[in-house]
Amino acid sequence: MTSERIRVLCIDDEARILRALKALFRDHEVYTTTDPQEAIRWASAHDVDVVVCDQRMPKMQGIEVLREIRIAHPRAMRVLLTGYADLNAVIGSVNEGEVFRYVNKPWDNTELRHIVHLAARLSREAPVVADGPVSDAEKEQARQHVGVLVIEDDPDTQQRLREILQSHYQVRFATTAEKALQVLEQQEVGVIISETALQHGDLTDLLKTLKRYHPHIATVVVTDRANAQVAIDLINEGQVFRLLLKPVRMGSCRLSVDAAVGRYWQLKQNPKAARRFVVAPKPEAQLPSWLSGGLLQRIKQLPERLGWRSRAG
Amino acid sequence: MFEILLLVGCAVLGAMVVFFYQREAKARADLVQAQADLEKLSASQAQVIHTTKLASLGQMIAGVAHEMNTPIGFVKSNVEVVSELLGEYKQVLDKCIAAFDTIHNLDLARPEAQAAVKRVLPKLRAALAGDTRLGDSRELLKDSVDGLVQISNLVKNLKGFARVDSDGMDLMDLNDCVESALTIAAHQLRDRIEVRKELGQLPKIRGVASQVNQVLLNLITNASQAMGDSGSLTLSSRRNGGQVEVEVTDTGSGIPEEVLPKIFDPFFTTKPVGEGTGLGLSIVHKIVTAHGGTIKVRSAPKKGSSFLVSFPIDHALLKQQV
Numbered sequence: 269m270t271s272e273r274i275r276v277l278c279i280d281d282e283a284r285i286l287r288a289l290k291a292l293f294r295d296h297e298v299y300t301t302t303d304p305q306e307a308i309r310w311a312s313a314h315d316v317d318v319v320v321c322d323q324r325m326p327k328m329q330g331i332e333v334l335r336e337i338r339i340a341h342p343r344a345m346r347v348l349l350t351g352y353a354d355l356n357a358v359i360g361s362v363n364e365g366e367v368f369r370y371v372n373k374p375w376d377n378t379e380l381r382h383i384v385h386l387a388a389r390l391s392r393e394a395p396v397v398a399d400g401p402v403s404d405a406e407k408e409q410a411r412q413h414v415g416v417l418v419i420e421d422d423p424d425t426q427q428r429l430r431e432i433l434q435s436h437y438q439v440r441f442a443t444t445a446e447k448a449l450q451v452l453e454q455q456e457v458g459v460i461i462s463e464t465a466l467q468h469g470d471l472t473d474l475l476k477t478l479k480r481y482h483p484h485i486a487t488v489v490v491t492d493r494a495n496a497q498v499a500i501d502l503i504n505e506g507q508v509f510r511l512l513l514k515p516v517r518m519g520s521c522r523l524s525v526d527a528a529v530g531r532y533w534q535l536k537q538n539p540k541a542a543r544r545f546v547v548a549p550k551p552e553a554q555l556p557s558w559l560s561g562g563l564l565q566r567i568k569q570l571p572e573r574l575g576w577r578s579r580a581g
Numbered sequence: 582m583f584e585i586l587l588l589v590g591c592a593v594l595g596a597m598v599v600f601f602y603q604r605e606a607k608a609r610a611d612l613v614q615a616q617a618d619l620e621k622l623s624a625s626q627a628q629v630i631h632t633t634k635l636a637s638l639g640q641m642i643a644g645v646a647h648e649m650n651t652p653i654g655f656v657k658s659n660v661e662v663v664s665e666l667l668g669e670y671k672q673v674l675d676k677c678i679a680a681f682d683t684i685h686n687l688d689l690a691r692p693e694a695q696a697a698v699k700r701v702l703p704k705l706r707a708a709l710a711g712d713t714r715l716g717d718s719r720e721l722l723k724d725s726v727d728g729l730v731q732i733s734n735l736v737k738n739l740k741g742f743a744r745v746d747s748d749g750m751d752l753m754d755l756n757d758c759v760e761s762a763l764t765i766a767a768h769q770l771r772d773r774i775e776v777r778k779e780l781g782q783l784p785k786i787r788g789v790a791s792q793v794n795q796v797l798l799n800l801i802t803n804a805s806q807a808m809g810d811s812g813s814l815t816l817s818s819r820r821n822g823g824q825v826e827v828e829v830t831d832t833g834s835g836i837p838e839e840v841l842p843k844i845f846d847p848f849f850t851t852k853p854v855g856e857g858t859g860l861g862l863s864i865v866h867k868i869v870t871a872h873g874g875t876i877k878v879r880s881a882p883k884k885g886s887s888f889l890v891s892f893p894i895d896h897a898l899l900k901q902q903v
Contacts (some may be wrong), residue, residue: 285654287721288659
């Protein structure tokens with residue numbers, strides 16, 4: 269990192285939290301405010317590297333502040349720091365805030381320092397991918413190249429996704445982790461749409477591991493097993509791109525998958541930007557046995573088979 | 582002919598006996614079934630009441646736990662940071678002490694030594710005077726004490742809802758119950774509802790404080806749910822003759838007129854299936870009447886509702902207090 273001090277912007281309606289954070293990050297240049305509007309102005313005015321924002325505030329919710337800052341100053345990495353793990357806030361922090369980490373209060377000092385330090389480094393070193401629309405020609409190109417993999421064993425949802433997506437994308441369906449990996453080995457997949465669990469069991473470890481080794485793939489989780497903690501882990505350990513609740517709605521589903529394909533396409537042109545989506549990895553020893561064996565090796569070997577690096581040039 | 586008649590008569594009689602016997606048996610079986618159903622129903626009602634209590638307990642605990650996360654967050658962080666700051670300050674002190682030792686061992690009669698001391702002393706002074714770590718630590722500890730007071734208040738108020746240490750009737754100030762319920766409900770009101778308090782001086786009443794707290798928490802929670810994204814909640818208390826009254830007024834959706842007579846009935850609810858059990862207000866009603874009190878409601882659709890709870894002042898007690 270450049271020798272310049274890290275610039276951190278902290279927003280909370282509780283002044284004592286702000287003083288605590290200022291003391292915690294005393295080696296950095298810290299800006300603190302209880303006023304969300306001021307925060308949105310300051311983010312770009314001070315060219316901050318990292319934003320640490322509370323969720324529940326009287327004038328504006330944290331995810332709205334982060335969404336505005338994402339638009340005004342996309343270079344900054346966003347961290348939500350909250351005492352309330354309610355599902356709507358978690359979903360909003362994914363879909364609107366695109367947060368780097370979701371941290372619960374009370375936080376762990378060492379961990380929060382580490383997160384801010386890592387975020388600042390990525391914010392300075394990794395380029396930002398544009399948020400704007402991709403041109404029609406590029407969209408068409410992306411559609412031809414990029415596969416969408418659906419991991420889902422509920423026939424109704426499968427059918428619904430087929431109706432919504434089949435005419436727009438090359439969609440492949442998998443009902444098990446093994447089949448999903450076969451698809452990934454066979455073709456270039458840019459977007460994975462997945463439940464958090466199948467009848468056979470949990471899928472989140474698979475999604476997190478895939479993201480860990482292939483950060484350019486965008487994950488869209490569509491679930492009716494909504495649970496705030498699972499969602500938080502999917503952010504921190506899986507950098508999930510979008511989180512949708514069932515029943516699947518045509519509009520939000522199309523928008524999310526379009527955005528996900530766009531994101532993958534941009535990362536493919538600009539592979540260094542994928543570093544911004546680095547996950548907080550679980551130790552391999554904690555992975556379930558069905559994943560830690562051959563499947564893990566196959567996941568690690570995927571990029572070469574995909575050949576996305578060479579094509580991205 | 583007669584024999585045939587007799588035979589037919591016997592047959593008819595037999596058939597009737599069999600018929601009535603069967604009907605009687607069926608009726609008995611129906612009765613047994615009905616009894617079983619009734620038992621099942623009352624068991625399942627008890628189950629619902631129990632589940633409701635657990636659910637509201639769970640909600641209350643979750644609310645308070647959330648409420649504590651903020652003060653615990655900064656207190657914990659501050660204490661660790663202060664420990665780091667003191668460690669750093671100790672290093673500064675150690676360096677100064679080492680410098681003083683060096684000075685102490687100098688032969689101050691020598692002019693070079695005098696010059697060196699003159700050069701070093703202002704630097705030492707500046708190092709000590711310019712260090713902000715002690716001042717910062719003190720500020721952080723001051724915030725931490727505040728935070729700990731906030732946490733202990735929450736715990737104290739929480740205990741007021743689960744009085745295991747007193748099973749009898751306490752002497753209590755209704756205003757304390759209002760404050761307690763407001764503290765516990767803080768997380769659901771914050772950022773959304775403006776709270777106004779108009780609490781008058783009240784004589785004490787006798788009752789089970791944890792139950793009266795529950796009554797107020799329930800009324801506040803209902804009010805908060807009736808108000809959606811914003812609104813104002815007024816809590817007022819006063820003495821009215823031989824009664825003390827507390828009134829919980831919201832600016833919420835109000836209660837339709839046709840529903841109003843039923844709101845204290847057990848299992849009556851207007852909430853969607855799965856969201857309300859319809860037990861909240863019936864329990865409120867039960868607690869208030871058990872205390873010899875009354876509860877009245879006024880409501881106007883789209884304007885809000887107002888619940889007035891009155892408790893009798895124990896006159897024997899009043900004489901003691903006055």
